[in-house]
Amino acid sequence: MFCAFCGSQVKDGDRFCKDCGASLQGPGNAFQSPVSAVQSVSGNSRSPRRSGAGAGKNPYRDQIAHLRLELKEARIHLKEVNNQISGTRSNYFELDSFVQRGIARRVGRMIEGAQLFGPYQRRKQLQDQIRQLEMELLQLERAQEQWRLQKQ
Incomplete structure (x- = not known):
């Protein structure tokens, strides 16, 4: 590329x-x-x-700020997905208390699992994305620190 x-x-x-x-x-x-x-x-x-590269300004500042915003956004999406998962699970937990043991309860669990499959997948993607963004941010912060040390 x-x-x-x-x-x-x-x-x-x-x-x-x-x-x-x-x-x-x-x-x-x-x-x-x-x-x-x-x-x-x-x-x-x-x-x-x-960012004024060569003029003495920090060339990493804008990149770090952008990554931090992306991290905040991904974490907010993760909270939304976790809330969705919690809501679905609590609905089925309440339903379980009214349904007697047997086939009806097993069918309810299967439906719950099917409804939670997508959100679980999305949560895993968001967790991976957050991990990747944090690694990129760490690399940029290290490079920024090296740049500061070389500048002194």
């Missing part, structure tokens, strides 16, 4: 260009071949958010 702003090579899954700091998540911000990226750079009116 190549950055559409500066044309440098980036790894699959990177959220920001390591050279210019541009976000790679938007449509058309990363290309498969360097030719497409160079053509895009010459015809692209947008400029990357460099």
